[in-house]
Structures are given as structure tokens and as C-alpha cells.
Amino acid sequence: MPSIPDKGSAQDARYHRGMSTSSTNADPQELAKFSELAHKWWDPESEFRPLHQINPLRLEWIDQRAGVAGKRALDVGCGGGILADAMARRGAKVLGIDLASKPLKVAMLHALEAQTPNVEYREVATEALAAEQPGSFDIVTCMEMLEHVPDPSAIVRACATLARPGGWVFFSTLNRNPKSFLFAIVGAEYVLRLLPRGTHEYAKFIRPSELAHWAREAGLELADTSGLEYNPLTRRYWLSGDTSVNYMIGCRKPA
Ligand code: SAH
Numbered sequence: 554m555p556s557i558p559d560k561g562s563a564q565d566a567r568y569h570r571g572m573s574t575s576s577t578n579a580d581p582q583e584l585a586k587f588s589e590l591a592h593k594w595w596d597p598e599s600e601f602r603p604l605h606q607i608n609p610l611r612l613e614w615i616d617q618r619a620g621v622a623g624k625r626a627l628d629v630g631c632g633g634g635i636l637a638d639a640m641a642r643r644g645a646k647v648l649g650i651d652l653a654s655k656p657l658k659v660a661m662l663h664a665l666e667a668q669t670p671n672v673e674y675r676e677v678a679t680e681a682l683a684a685e686q687p688g689s690f691d692i693v694t695c696m697e698m699l700e701h702v703p704d705p706s707a708i709v710r711a712c713a714t715l716a717r718p719g720g721w722v723f724f725s726t727l728n729r730n731p732k733s734f735l736f737a738i739v740g741a742e743y744v745l746r747l748l749p750r751g752t753h754e755y756a757k758f759i760r761p762s763e764l765a766h767w768a769r770e771a772g773l774e775l776a777d778t779s780g781l782e783y784n785p786l787t788r789r790y791w792l793s794g795d796t797s798v799n800y801m802i803g804c805r806k807p808a
Pocket of ligand 1: 578579580583587629630632633634636650653656678695696
């Protein structure tokens with residue numbers, strides 16, 4: 554069973570990891586983890602079951618705020634494309650980006666097989682795309698990804714740069730507190746085995762206040778927050794005001 558790290562270790566962990574050994578804001582071990590499982594990405598009973606289950610909820614939440622149809626959307630850390638594909642099916646023109654090659658190949662293959670219109674995938678760093686195409690997207694989504702990168706605040710900044718003035722930026726991640734440790738790591742990885750052990754590292758979880766701070770620093774305005782709750786008995790997720798474990802925020806870039 555994992556032990557709960559000391560308070561404050563998130564910052565230390567972030568500063569001591571990754572960044573000095575590579576110029577890319579990515580953790581190669583994290584990318585390898587997602588690549589290894591990539592072939593199962595579209596199996597709704599696999600390790601990706603939680604992403605399949607939360608997808609209709611988050612898609613609805615995003616669509617209600619930003620109106621997906623006809624918009625140009627970017628999905629950052631898209632993996633096998635569960636959200637990117639769903640936004641394209643709702644009528645958006647979608648670009649999905651990730652730094653793990655296998656999930657991207659799975660995403661492309663799925664789009665071909667399912668004949669999803671208007672979705673493209675590219676292996677490119679968020680910061681590099683931000684330098685290449687600033688202010689280009691009506692909607693930027695970055696879901697369940699910030700807790701896997703060495704410097705999440707830099708991703709938040711890049712997402713803000715990529716959005717057009719007046720555009721929307723959505724993030725989702727895991728909160729950092731004893732309850733999220735118990736639910737997202739002990740519960741999900743050890744007791745219920747919804748996720749492989751080692752999927753998440755507690756120190757990299759992000760409090761809503763931290764995420765909101767990074768968003769504001771990046772020039773975004775916080776518009777809305779929602780919690781995503783899970784009942785292990787019914788195996789169902791739903792949106793709620795409880796942000797103590799999994800949560801989303803929606804931000805606007807001032808017009
Ligand atoms: N956003 C998708 C997938 C979440 S899994 C969804 O919610 O359905 C996390 C994804 O983040 C993986 O595909 C992983 O490869 C990707 N990732 C991790 N670090 C990254 C980085 N620095 N840049 C881009 N993608 C990254």
C-alpha cells in the first residue's frame with residue numbers, strides 16, 4: 554500500500570523531476586506508461602473504463618458552456634482520442650495532440666475505422682504548438698493530463714496562448730488531499746483495481762486553488778468549476794459540486 558507523502562512535497566517533486574534532463578516538459582516514464590496500454594484505449598472495459606465513463610459528462614459540460622458545433626477545438630494530451638473524437642462527432646473541427654506515439658496512432662486508427670469527420674492528430678509539444686499557432690482555437694481542452702507532466706503551469710500557459718481571445722479553456726485533474734489519496738490511489742489502484750498501480754502519483758495532484766492561480770497568471774478568467782464523483786458500488790460517475798477528488802474547471806480568455 555502506498556504511503557501518503559508529506560504536505561508540500563508536490564512542489565519539491567515538481568522541481569526535482571524531469572525538467573533538467575530534457576528540454577521538453579514531459580516525463581518519458583509517463584509517456585511510456587500510456588504507450589504500453591494504448592492498444593486497449595477504445596475498450597470500454599479496460600483500464601480506460603473511467604475515461605469512457607466520464608466522457609459523456611465532460612463533453613456535455615464543455616458543450617453547454619462553449620458550444621462545440623462548428624468550433625475549432627484543440628485537445629491537449631488527447632491520448633487515444635476519447636474526447637477529441639466525441640467533440641468532432643458533435644461538429645467541431647478538432648486537433649488532438651500528445652507526446653506519446655502509440656496512443657496517437659490508436660487515435661488515428663480509430664478515426665479511420667469509425668469514420669469520424671474533422672479530426673486530426675499530431676505529435677507535438679503543447680508549448681511548441683503555442684509558438685506556432687497562438688490564438689487559433691475557440692476551445693482548448695486538457696483533461697486528466699496535468700497531473701502527469703513535470704511543469705503543469707507551463708502547459709496551462711501554453712493552453713491560454715493557444716486559445717483565441719474570447720475562447721474557452723477547460724482543464725480536469727485530481728485534487729490533492731487525504732480523500733483524493735484514498736479514492737484516486739488506494740481505492741482506484743489497489744482496492745477496486747480500476748487503474749494499474751502507479752498510474753497516479755499523489756505529489757503531482759493539483760489543488761483547485763493552484764490550478765486557478767496558474768490559469769489567472771496565464772491571463773485566463775475562471776468561469777466555472779465542477780466536481781466528478783464516483784460511487785464504487787454502482788460504478789457510476791456524475792457531476793457535482795464536490796471537487797475533493799476529480800474536478801474540471803472552465804476558463805475564458807478575455808476577448
Ligand atoms: N486527455 C485524454 C487522455 C488522458 S491520459 C482523456 O482524458 O481522455 C493522459 C494523456 O496525457 C496520455 O495520453 C499521455 O500520453 C499524455 N501526456 C502526458 N504528458 C504529456 C505531455 N507533456 N504532453 C502531451 N501529452 C502528455
